[in-house]
Amino acid sequence: MYNLDTEEYLRNIDLHPENVFVVHQKLERLLPLHSHTKSQLTYVDGGIAYIHIANKTYIIPARHYVWIPAGLEHFVKVRNSATVTRNLYFYTTDDAKFPFYQELGIYPVNNLLFEMLVFTENWSGSIEKNEPAFTFLSAIKNILPVMGIKSYPIALPTxxxxxxxxxxxxxxxxxxxxxxxxxxxxxxxxxxxxxxxxxxxxxxxxxxxxxxxxxxxxxxxxxxxxxxxxxxxxxxxxxxxxxxxxxxxxxxxxxxxxxxxxxxxxxxxx
Missing domain, CATH: 1.10.10.60 (Homeodomain-like)
Known part of the structure; x- marks a missing residue:
């Protein structure tokens, strides 16, 4: 069972389906196995992390991000407690346009995407459509499928x-x-x-x-x-x-x- 703090955190992420929810923190709040109605991008800022999905554990190397489709149960574990994760939770209204959005994937971060992800530290919480930040965050989501970068393949069965x-x-x-x-x-x-x-x-x-x-x-x-x-x-x-x-x-x-x-x-x- 989730504690009240965890329940509130997960509820806030999904509270406004049309918004983007932004969180910068350590260890993804040490959440247990969970899922969202939103899609999720998590970038590990330095260090190495693992994402646990069903009976597999995927490695997330430094300078890589993981894309987690809506509804997929998971939890993220970061090896270095000083490492910051940058988590963006996106609306799913356009997810059907690209297969990319519907599949778990771990991808390298190029310079452009890196600078954009770092810039998101200016915001936190739920970002609404009428806010300038929403346009910027949407641009991050929009460029992901067209980068043409293959997903990182390493998965360790559990x-x-x-x-x-x-x-x-x-x-x-x-x-x-x-x-x-x-x-x-x-x-x-x-x-x-x-x-x-x-x-x-x-x-x-x-x-x-x-x-x-x-x-x-x-x-x-x-x-x-x-x-x-x-x-x-x-x-x-x-x-x-x-x-x-x-x-x-x-x-x-x-x-x-x-x-x-x-x-x-x-x-x-x-």
């Missing part, structure tokens, strides 16, 4: 399965170690085939695919911290060589590790 949850926790805390299906099966007292089937049937991903994805997600976190070399990150992510790490990273992101951080912070244009 589950409430009581047998898998302690295994996933262990993997998250020990991903840099030598991990095999055999030694994890032995640690948690189940057969290799049983564990393999459990991963596939519960999360539609193999044990090795999950481990690979987890390690790349952790590597992305380290890359965005910008204080380690690519070789250091490779070994800290559980890879025995830079070549194998680079290959796995490229397979999942279509970028070399050395280029990924540059992509996040380089000036981009429409």
């Amino acid at each position: 589950t409430d399965n009581t047998r898998l949850k302690p295994i996933l926790l262990y993997l998250s805390q020990n991903y840099e170690k030598t991990i095999t299906l055999e030694n994890i099966s032995a640690r948690f007292g189940m057969g290799e085939r049983t564990l393999s089937r459990l991963f596939q049937s519960t999360m539609s991903i193999s044990f090795l695919q999950y481990l690979k994805l987890l390690r790349i997600v952790k590597a992305i976190e380290m890359i965005l911290q910008n204080d380690k070399s690519t070789s250091e990150i490779a070994y800290l992510s559980g890879y025995n060589s830079l070549a194998s790490f680079s290959k796995a990273f490229y397979q999942l992101t279509n970028f070399r590790p050395s280029d990924f951080g540059k992509r996040t912070f380089l000036n981009q244009s429409l």
Whole structure:
């Protein structure tokens, strides 16, 4: 159940469907799983964040925003408590015009959009149609579908399965170690085939695919911290060589590790 403060906050967002609701704060108020009748744009100003949707967790790198369509249950978790999220909740009267508005997506922020999002800190709360700010905020929404930028693809499956949850926790805390299906099966007292089937049937991903994805997600976190070399990150992510790490990273992101951080912070244009 939501507490009264949370209920009021969510109610205020949706109170005037034709308005834009603007919120700048830390951690999206630590909201539990929830949804809105409005579409949502959330930009994480520095640091890294995760958005949890059903049985998947998507990573939101620095200099990226997430678009959340109306009605989709979610919650956002920010890794750095000092990070500010810029949240814009939009009317949905024109959402049918573009498929973009109806799908969850995580996209890079170019210079133009970055400056526009920063400028929104001049406002907060519900912005009505007759206010000058409304025209500016509408312009942000209008340019999103025409930028032609592909959504960021990284999603880490999650589950409430009581047998898998302690295994996933262990993997998250020990991903840099030598991990095999055999030694994890032995640690948690189940057969290799049983564990393999459990991963596939519960999360539609193999044990090795999950481990690979987890390690790349952790590597992305380290890359965005910008204080380690690519070789250091490779070994800290559980890879025995830079070549194998680079290959796995490229397979999942279509970028070399050395280029990924540059992509996040380089000036981009429409």
